Amino acid sequence: MTETMSESAIRPRKEFGKTVAADITHRLREEIIACGLAPGEPLRFDVLRERFGVSFTTLREALTALTAEGLVDAQEQRGFRVAPVSRQDLVEVTDARVLIEVELIRRAIERGDDDWEIAVISTLHRLKRIEQRDPEHPLRDPEWKIAHRQFHQALVSACGSATLLAIRADLFDRAERYRHLSANFRPRPRDKAGEHQAIMQAAISRNPDLAVQLIEAHIRSTADNVATYAAHLLDTE
Template identity: 65%
Template structure:
């Protein structure tokens, strides 16, 4: 585990703990820290350069987001993935996003429309530029997330938005798993544009239909290409353990 030692500095968040939580989140969402991987304090300490306490706080906030699993007094590990979990997240996302989108279309103002169009434009630009699978590109992931947030940002319910954020993060991890094994589906570009049109055009029924299809298709795609990589026992054999064979 030769991650370079980076001095804990408030690059992103206001506090060191928030910064570490953010960086750890990136590692987990991109699956550089694979599902099931145990998170031992000594190793994290070496990678992130923070104390036990600060790391613990970062880990706890990720537990709250469902990205890390805490097992009583037996430490932390990256939350495992499974087909059941993927289906559960997908169904719940459909429920939440449909409702949020309905309300946003009913309540959204000019600024909301502009936010959607801007987010889509930025996403498209990034997709033109990058060559690597977008699932691994930090900027693409950020732009993709911001587009989906923009769609429902006018729904008027902080709770709905918070739930959406959490579910979107958990979905992201599955996208990353499958992105390793397949090229990016260019049809997504069209889907995003259609979603924008229907939403800004206040065609509630069409927009709702499109968002459900978009979410379910993405999940199906992941399941098809990556299912064989689920539910494996965590591959956390150290070099030492592998050598002992």
């Protein structure tokens, strides 16, 4: 291994054009969502500094941003920790998601143009292809996670409100963390492929009532699954 083939050649220190802080925020977010950092776990600067190779200040900025997203919990003068999980929080996130997502899907169906339809169809197509490849543990496949996120994002993208989309994105991340939490204990994935297909068809055929009903069922049944199979992690807090 030569000198020129240093670490930075293999994995760039940061994405192009972005600040280090934004990059660290992104990496920390993904790790918290995937429960690589456990809920409630203290986030000590020494440890993170070692792991990510950045300074106190940069970390602090990243943790502040994640606190606003509800993934990190700041305790004044006593540092940060991964946001704890609880049954109550799961219920709140689920209800908030239903409230907002239902509104956004209605607006998207009303306003969506050809590009929107294409985005919905193509993101679902990609998602299904990835599912065929490894139908067992989709959440463990980073590509599936991204495709899944993008499909749901595409569905509401035409709603016309950047404000509500930003709120929705934060809630989606918080919900995804709960899915990861229960993923290891869930016996088998539900028939998500079928649900996604049905939602897509309702959206494209401009049937808002049906789409809303399917989306709400999709969100709530996922949350129920989490509440059931991660019960031991939610009650003991």
